[in-house]
Amino acid sequence: MHYKIQPILLFLAYTVLANHNLNAQSLVEQTQVIPGELPDPSIIEVDGTYYASGTSGDWAPIYPIYTSIDLKNWELLGHVFQEAPEWTMSSFWAPELYYKDGTFYCYYTARAKDGISKIGVATTKDISKGFEDKGVIIEWGNEAIDAFVYEDRGTPYITWKAYGLEPSKPVTLLGSKLSDDGLSLVGEEFVTITADDTAFEENMIEGQCIVKRNGYLYMIYSGNGCCGPQCNYQVGVARAKSMEGPWEKTPNNPLIIGNSSWKCPGHGTVIHTKDKWYYLYHAYNTKGFPTLGRAAVFSEMYWDESIGWPYFKVEEKTSDKDRLVKNLTDNFDHAPLNKFWRKNLLATDFDIELTNGELKLTETHPDPNNKTGAVLCVIPDDSDFEFSIKVKNTNQALKGLVFYTTKDKSLGLGIKGEKLLLWKIADGTYEEMASVALKNAGDVWLKAKVTNSKKIDFSYQIANENWKSLNALEGDNLVWWSSGMKVGIQIKKDDISGDTEGKFDDFSIKY
Template sequence: MKKFFFYSLLQLICIQFTRAQQNVIPGEFPDPSIVEVNGAYYACGSSNDWGPVFPVYRSTDLRHWAFLSYVFNEAPAWTINSYWAPELYYHNGQFYCYYTARRKDGISCIGVATTKNIEQGFQDKGVLVEWGNEAIDAFVYKENEKLFITWKAYGLTQGRPIEVLGSELSADGLSLKGEAFTILTAEKNSWEAGGIEGQCVIKNNGYLYMLYSGNGCCGGGCNYQVGVARAKTMKGPWEKYSGNPLLQSNDDWKCPGHGTALKTKNTWAYLYHAYPAPGFPYLGRTALMSEMEWNKNGWPSFKPVPAEKRQGILMGNIQDSFSADKLAPWWRYDVASYNFKASIKEGELHLTEEKRNEKNKTGTALCVNPSVADFNISTKVTGRNQALKGLVLYGTNANSVGIGVKQDTIIVWSVKNGEYTEMNRAVIQNASVVYLKAMVTGARNMIFFYSTDNRTWVPVSGNKNDTSPVNADHLGWWSWGIKAGLFVKTDPVTGDNNAVFDEFNLLNYSSPSSNPDPKKKAGLLPANRP
């Protein structure tokens, strides 16, 4: 049994909070919310269709963040997918999470869950807001001892503009009270482009300020931006700032927005997401923090970032020897394709596809979130059977690419728009152990290798006639970034459906914008391994 179990995710998180627009949590963490409780800060982000649902991080200084728990280890029974915008709130000694999820009838609603101890997960209380075709992006604010909830409405209603609505909440925060009212209405012929969402409310100098996001949030065509409106009370009237938008894309970060602002002892801070420019839009949206200031007319702005003070993307390496008694918290699964069993025995991961879904051409995947666009992944596969098993780069179960071993055959494969294609293969003789690795650049180009001794590596291209890298442009997905990990696919003839992995490594290259030479990097040695 191996004796190391190492994860360097947080060792590189050491940044100066006085500088604006800093990546504070590595990897995918969209729609972040933040709350301060007794001197500690807690942040939570969207899971999209990935479980466990809604990761929670903790910090005492807004600079150093450590993973704490998940809101839900298993998705609430009333939900099927689209786990978005978890808004943390603390009230009367209890944590609340107001979250978005798609109900089994396909309609997105806002649910609520509570806990006394955030480290132990939340208890779901069910649907709180059901509003027409869609209710998403909750935010809760307390005004004059009354709780109010706000949300986005009419995003899927034809012929009606999108609005941010509000309603009073019951004293326990678990039900609506009174009639809903309109706060903001989206404008088509402005920077908002007909879309507003991701709002939060703060108070400063007698005004309530609503920071909100407009335009398209996600994917390669996004143009997300942040604006602000203000009012004296929650019921308005609300005035949009003529200087909007406050925050836009730049050379480093694309489509910023959907965050939460809070006041610290010395300043105002805004935690939000953006796409890293290197790897855009294949990498997921990650968490940034910017400092806010107030102009002479009482409107907020974000401090500019001089080029010489800009900092890059936080890198998080993962090396898992499977020496713990359960899966490490960085492992994620596609909730819609969750038909597998994973267990750790004597330093090995046993992954079994329990129920074959013929529409899922990828198989069962257990994945992690890459934090930068250039990285390599590797694993050691033990045992031989007819199940295809190995490494996967995963967009959705209908769009993926990977390298696997099946009995005595190495196979490079791709799934594009639900169609499986075997791209190349190589034959090995009587190997009880096979090492696999993939070198990824730009979050979509990759070269695959295999070895039987972990010393001599043989490249396997995506084309039988040349050695060109595999290009996986089809992995881009509007709602989340690529995942990297392990997979197993049931053999339809023998029924073999299990895989045994001895280790897994994800190691980043020195620069997220680098274009490494595969010949120099083939030894799987990162340039700046912590």
């Protein structure tokens, strides 16, 4: 793609309701604090300012960075990368932020061009301006993911998950010393904990973080399946006197399990304020599960002084099920493109042009194996919403609004020639669900109303006419194990005419 989605001085501020006060004892022990989808969240504090990031999957810009001074109100500051680092291909997971001596580090997981997930590292002196990639720091068999860095008694260490794709070995959280500059491993690796076959872990552990209290190191980690319809993620803890162990798991595991508001909690980071401990982690909201993906939620962590182990008070009655939402609009009346738009790294490439209050989206490298085409999307904040777009040109390319999970799992409403088409792609198979003839229609408004992230009612409007309803569809093809559904605009080349562009205006998403 020749056009870069650049940072602009537009911060998206989100305020948690008053009953989410994290500085006072409250009945609410589990609440969302950053809107939208943000799996595997990481959080650090530097000079009184908090920074958080999380998984971006196959979407760019890569790894959003949020900032806050009170842990309640968060702004989107920027991203770690605008474009994918040269060695990577996809699957940008679990960015772990770290700060030392004036330098910010991001230890991140990505799939390399050989198809194997590895851990890379990037650095910056100014976190608002993005990071410079320093390349791969950990390659380990068939997979190395979920880095976490902790300095103990002046020595920096890094831990990571290993053997998740090797059935002959137990899943293990390994550790190693880090070089002083944080860019390479030092010495031999060591084992911290291994997965067992209890109902809590089910032979899978990952997503660890480490804190220290009263002479013990505490590793908060997650067990069981993280994602998708069959997930059963839960949170546990182990402790040791030193990084190299031995580590012991508490008999009280798991510490956090799913409830009727938030399902499959886990993979986060503990942050210590002046007098309190908090855990930022992800979970699925049960409304619309699992289509929307995992959100960043927050819980206070307490300590049982009699036994020296942490615990949480998360249960049905202390969980706030409400999501944070913010309406979005875009009239495409200025460049660069607004910060909330996302490009899918595995979809076909495109060019963007913003002129005369409209967006022109051109598919530049059509792929015959991609029946969806090029997509430009946003992350929906809730399972009930309405979004619309105006299509401004008539040609043979298919162009319109889209619901997108992967190129093989999508559906949309678009204009192709003088036809309005409702279409669906399930497991790579394209199916036309409805069509309406349009004669000299000019501009056409397209709308989708979503209920529980599954039922989708479509309608359209031609200038000076009333809205007309089309078929309703079930978005049963939009579930994907690792990430949630996105919505936005789409363009697909017509092979006969060669048409590749669509023109759009008046985008909105309302909750």
